[in-house]
Amino acid sequence: MLEHLPQEIRDGLDLAQGRRARRSRLRVQLGEAVFPVLSLTEDQIVLEAAKAPRLRGIIDVFDGANHILQGLVIASEVSQGRLVCSFKRSNVVSDRPALDYVRDPDAPSGLLPRN
Template sequence: MSTYISPEVQEGLDQARLKAEKRSSRLRVQVDDRMFPVLKLWDTGFSLDAADAPNLRGLVDLYDGSRHLYQCLIVASEEEFGRMNYDFKRSTPVLDQAPLDFVRDEDAPIALLGSS
């Protein structure tokens, strides 16, 4: 039995796999006013569809749906299997509150109760 697959069939399988990955992912990368779906995310980078994504470089924002996760400094690394891989130079989590510039005691009061 032969395991040979013609190039046309292989290309069709690759396109179907990329289409399924785009649908299943909620992750998006925003560059200026453009959004690109993230196919895969790992600790040191992420991948986008090579046909849709330009050769990105610089500061981008990473979102999960509408939730802003990271602000990243990226560089394109390589293209493989229809995906363009990008590496993080810096990946900073986005906080929903300003960082404190002092140490807060563990037993500090949360609020003050007035006497009535």
Template structure:
């Protein structure tokens, strides 16, 4: 159906589709000081707007609003139909506390009371 539409109308429809995807998605990728909205996200990759960024590789952080979700290593990115498709080699869940390197006792104390 879009083959019979004029080029300007198709470009307008594509821009409206991208704008709608950016509004609906809260996911963002942060690279240094730059922040880009994620249009689509799947298990081993995600898509960005190719008008905003043309190439992306290396270590990035993914946020849902202000909450840090993952730290990801991007190994490949290519532009397809106006979207930058990024493939992740790994994604590590971000924790709000340091990992422990010992087994915690289930019945151990939760905290200590100061001596009076």
């Protein structure tokens, strides 16, 4: 659909999307290097191709200082200046350990001592 637009408008749309990504708090961190995320879906993550290396392996996605996602990237390709990375798996990061049992919804949240 975008190929029918004049080149000036396509360039403007790309520039606007880049600005929006810089304002976004989503980022990929690889060691000390940080790369802004243009878009994130359940099975893909999109970065700027000029700023990010071709990714492969486990990556960590942050929203500001919060670690929100860990994913295994199996393929990345450059398309129209964007680095599109596909996830083999992606796990939402939790601040609590996983439970190996079903928690009773009527269970008390804590016990009081018998003092």
